[in-house]
Amino acid sequence: MLRACVFSTWRSHSRKRGLSTAANNTLSPHHSIYVSNSSNPYFNLSLEDWLFRHKNHKEPLLLIYRDVPCVVIGRNQNPWKEVNMVASRTTGVPWIRRRSGGGTVYHDLGNTNFSIHLPRSSFDRHATAQVVLRAVRSLGVDANINDRNDICVGKDKVSGSAYKIVNNRAYHHGTMLISTRLDVLGDLLRSNKPTMETRGVASVRSPVCNLQQYEPSVSHEGFVEAVIDSFRQEYNIEDSTHTVEENVNTLGIDYIHKGMEELPRWDWAFGQTPEFTYNISRTFDWGTVTARIRSKHGIILNCSFELPDGHQSISDDLVQDQSRQLEGQRYGFLDETKEGIQRMMEGPGAEIWQWLKMEMDT
Amino acid sequence: MFSAIRVASRSAASARTFRKAIPVARAPWSTGFVRTLVTKRYTQDHEAVIFDDSTGVGVVSITDYAQSSLGDVVFVELPTVGTEVAQGDQIGAVESVKAASDIYAPISGSVEEVNGELNGQPGLLNKSPEGDGWLCKIKLTDPSEIESLLTEEDYKKHCES
Numbered sequence: 001m002l003r004a005c006v007f008s009t010w011r012s013h014s015r016k017r018g019l020s021t022a023a024n025n026t027l028s029p030h031h032s033i034y035v036s037n038s039s040n041p042y043f044n045l046s047l048e049d050w051l052f053r054h055k056n057h058k059e060p061l062l063l064i065y066r067d068v069p070c071v072v073i074g075r076n077q078n079p080w081k082e083v084n085m086v087a088s089r090t091t092g093v094p095w096i097r098r099r100s101g102g103g104t105v106y107h108d109l110g111n112t113n114f115s116i117h118l119p120r121s122s123f124d125r126h127a128t129a130q131v132v133l134r135a136v137r138s139l140g141v142d143a144n145i146n147d148r149n150d151i152c153v154g155k156d157k158v159s160g161s162a163y164k165i166v167n168n169r170a171y172h173h174g175t176m177l178i179s180t181r182l183d184v185l186g187d188l189l190r191s192n193k194p195t196m197e198t199r200g201v202a203s204v205r206s207p208v209c210n211l212q213q214y215e216p217s218v219s220h221e222g223f224v225e226a227v228i229d230s231f232r233q234e235y236n237i238e239d240s241t242h243t244v245e246e247n248v249n250t251l252g253i254d255y256i257h258k259g260m261e262e263l264p265r266w267d268w269a270f271g272q273t274p275e276f277t278y279n280i281s282r283t284f285d286w287g288t289v290t291a292r293i294r295s296k297h298g299i300i301l302n303c304s305f306e307l308p309d310g311h312q313s314i315s316d317d318l319v320q321d322q323s324r325q326l327e328g329q330r331y332g333f334l335d336e337t338k339e340g341i342q343r344m345m346e347g348p349g350a351e352i353w354q355w356l357k358m359e360m361d362t
Numbered sequence: 363m364f365s366a367i368r369v370a371s372r373s374a375a376s377a378r379t380f381r382k383a384i385p386v387a388r389a390p391w392s393t394g395f396v397r398t399l400v401t402k403r404y405t406q407d408h409e410a411v412i413f414d415d416s417t418g419v420g421v422v423s424i425t426d427y428a429q430s431s432l433g434d435v436v437f438v439e440l441p442t443v444g445t446e447v448a449q450g451d452q453i454g455a456v457e458s459v460k461a462a463s464d465i466y467a468p469i470s471g472s473v474e475e476v477n478g479e480l481n482g483q484p485g486l487l488n489k490s491p492e493g494d495g496w497l498c499k500i501k502l503t504d505p506s507e508i509e510s511l512l513t514e515e516d517y518k519k520h521c522e523s
Contacts, residue, residue: 075462100460148459164462168521200457
C-alpha cells in the first residue's frame with residue numbers, strides 16, 4: 001500500500017515537470033540522463049547494463065532508479081554466505097547477483113540508486129563519489145566520503161558503492177539510504193555461517209543510517225534532482241532528463257530482455273559462486289558427525305565426513321555412499337530421485353541426509 | 363553461459379581490424395629448419411595473447427593498461443582446464459576493490475593450463491600482468507584467428523580513444 005503510494009507520487013511529480021517520456025517510442029541509449037520509473041530490480045539492472053554497453057563510450061551518463069525490496073549481492077560473492085536464505089524465503093524478498101563488484105546491499109523504495117557511466121580513461125572513483133556527495137550536501141546533510149569511497153554521515157554509511165569496468169567504459173553505481181527499513185536490511189543480510197569459508201569477495205559490514213535521520217525533509221524526488229544538478233554541473237551537460245518506463249517497448253529491447261532472463265537463472269545466480277567450503281557438525285542420538293562440503297560454481301565438488309569414535313551405528317560404506325551421492329549435485333538443490341538415494345534413507349543415513357539438506361537451505 | 367554478453371563482445375570482435383600477423387619476437391631456439399614465430403596481439407577488452415606458432419598455444423593475460431585502471435586485484439576467477447571456448451566467450455572474472463571486470467576468450471580453442479598461482483596471489487595481476495600474472499593457455503582451434511586481433515599499435519590507439 002505504502003509502496004504503491006510512494007511510487008505514484010513520483011510519477012505525477014515527474015509528469016508535472018514535463019519530463020520527456022520514452023513510453024511511446026523506442027528508448028535510445030544516447031541520452032545523458034535517465035530516471036527509471038520501474039521499480040523492478042531485474043529490469044533496472046538490465047537497463048543499466050544495456051546503457052553501459054550501448055551509449056557512446058566517451059560521453060558521461062547518469063541513471064537513477066529504485067527497486068522494490070530485494071537483496072543485491074556483488075558479482076563475485078557467495079549468496080549462502082551473504083544472504084539469510086530463511087529470511088529471504090519467509091519475507092519473499094528475493095536476492096539477485098548484480099554484474100558489478102563489491103559487497104551485498106539491500107534495496108527498497110526508501111533507497112535510491114545512482115549509476116554514473118564514464119569513459120574508462122577518465123574514470124576516477126573519487127571524482128564520481130564527489131558528484132554524489134555534493135548532491136547530498138545540497139540537501140542539507142553534512143556528509144563525508146570514507147576511505148572506501150562510500151558516503152557517510154558521521155561514522156554511519158548512507159551509501160555503498162560498486163564499479164564495473166569493461167572495454168573502454170566504466171560505471172560507478174551506489175545506493176543512497178533515504179528512508180530504508182533498516183530492520184529488514186539487518187535481518188536479510190545476517191547469514192551467520194562463521195564456518196563457511198569462501199573465495200571471492202566478502203562484504204565489509206558497516207553501521208548504516210538513513211538520510212532522513214539527519215534531515216527529515218530529504219525525499220527520493222529531492223535526491224534525484226540534486227544528483228542530476230550535480231551531474232550536469234560536473235560534466236557540463238544540458239541534456240534533459242529522460243524517464244524510462246518498463247513497457248512493451250523497453251522490454252522488447254533484446255539485450256534488456258535477455259539480461260532479465262539471465263539474472264534469476266541458476267547458472268548466473270548460483271552458478272557464478274566462487275569456491276567455498278562449509279564445515280558443520282551435529283550431534284545425533286548415536287554420536288557426533290562432522291561434514292566438510294566443498295563447492296564451486298554452485299556444484300558440490302565433494303563432501304567428507306568425520307564419524308564418532310567407535311561408531312557402530314553407522315557404516316563407512318554408508319558414508320561413502322552419501323559422499324558419492326552428493327558429488328556433482330547442485331548445492332542447496334539436492335536431487336533425491338537420483339538412483340541409490342532412497343537406499344540410504346534409513347536410520348542414521350536418513351538423518352545425515354536431512355541434516356545436510358537443511359544446512360544447505362539456510 | 364553468458365549469452366547476452368557473448369553477443370555483445372562478438373560484435374565487437376567482428377569490428378576488429380584484420381591485419382597480417384607480424385612477428386614481435388623470435389624464440390631463441392628457432393633453427394634454420396623450424397621457424398618459430400611468437401606473435402603478441404590484443405583485444406578491445408584489454409586481453410593480450412602471446413601466440414607461439416610451433417605449439418599452437420596462446421598465453422592469455424590482461425594488459426598492463428587493464429590492471430592499472432582496475433586497481434589492486436583481490437580476486438581472479440579462471441576457466442577450468444579442458445574447457446572448449448569460443449572467441450568472445452566469458453572465461454573468467456577479475457575483481458579489484460569493488461570493481462568487477464570480465465575476461466573474454468581472445469581466441470577459440472581449448473584451455474590447456476591455468477595459472478593456479480593467481481588463486482593465492484591475485485596481486486600478481488598488478489605486479490606482472492603480462493608475465494607471471496598470465497591467466498591461461500589456450501590451444502587454438504584456428505590459428506588464423508590470431509590475425510583478427512589488434513596489433514600493439516592498434517591497441518594503443520584503442521586505449522587512447
